[in-house]
Amino acid sequence: MTDVAETFETQRDRLHGVAYRMLGSHADAEDVVQEAWLRLSRQDTAAIHNLAGWLTTVVGRISLDVLRSRQARPEASYDELVVTVDDGPVPEDDVALADSVGLALLVVLESLRPSERLAFVLHDLFAVPFDEIGQILGKSAGATKMLASRARKKVQASGQPTVAGREQREVVQAFLAAARHGDFEELLRVLDPEVKLTVDTPDGAIVVLGATKVAAGARLRLASGLAVRAREVLVNGLPGIVSWREDGTPLSVMAFTVVDGRVAGIAVVIDPARLTSMDLPRPE
Known part of the structure; x- marks a missing residue:
């Protein structure tokens, strides 16, 4: 043996x-x-x-x-998230971003x-x-x-990109704008029919499947107005958003997987303990 x-x-x-x-x-x-x-x-x-x-x-x-x-x-699904400021194209020698390439692939594989x-x-x-x-x-x-x-x-x-491409950003922006305005039809247009939403809460993960359910939840969540500041970021190399409450404490981290011009996956972290442990940028 x-x-x-x-x-x-x-x-x-x-x-x-x-x-x-x-x-x-x-x-x-x-x-x-x-x-x-x-x-x-x-x-x-x-x-x-x-x-x-x-x-x-x-x-x-x-x-x-x-x-x-x-x-x-x-x-x-993931035991680590790398959040970096999204300032557009990043130098090829950026070590932190290079380390996130494998993580970006994991996010794509999750779809x-x-x-x-x-x-x-x-x-x-x-x-x-x-x-x-x-x-x-x-x-x-x-x-x-x-x-x-x-x-x-x-x-x-x-594209399994290390930097979110222009098209990905535009799709995410369209999704966020539709959610803020409660535009249900536009949400359905930018969401993949089989989109998967995963929300990491203090009580565990909640998974929502399908464009109709995800659109309804997104419309209610972003219309609630809890966040007063938000900033575009890269989460594991994919486009994302960090939002903060009025007192400056982080409210959520959202990461988006875009496939064929539609949002195919959304990962959201709202667990305060996990948010506190993450290395997040400052609000703009």
């Missing part, structure tokens, strides 16, 4: 990378890797011809189960369905063959290839 343990340790970083890109949380990724080790310890390793491939398959299956359970019991996310992550990021991914999903290699292609198009359409 010593040799198996040593081999597992050589694969640990790679397995953690697979799980992290699936789940967006280092803590959850570590739990998945540990579970994979427990499953390996119960196996007859002599019957495993490709240990690295076996471990990748197991980590993929466990991660997929976690993603699906999140849909039934929503919880916060994918679990099966799409698995197919894209395993194939495009870790070069796992489609027939092996299909075994995890219970689908043919051809069907799995279509899932990865669909996911790839969504990621490419988003």
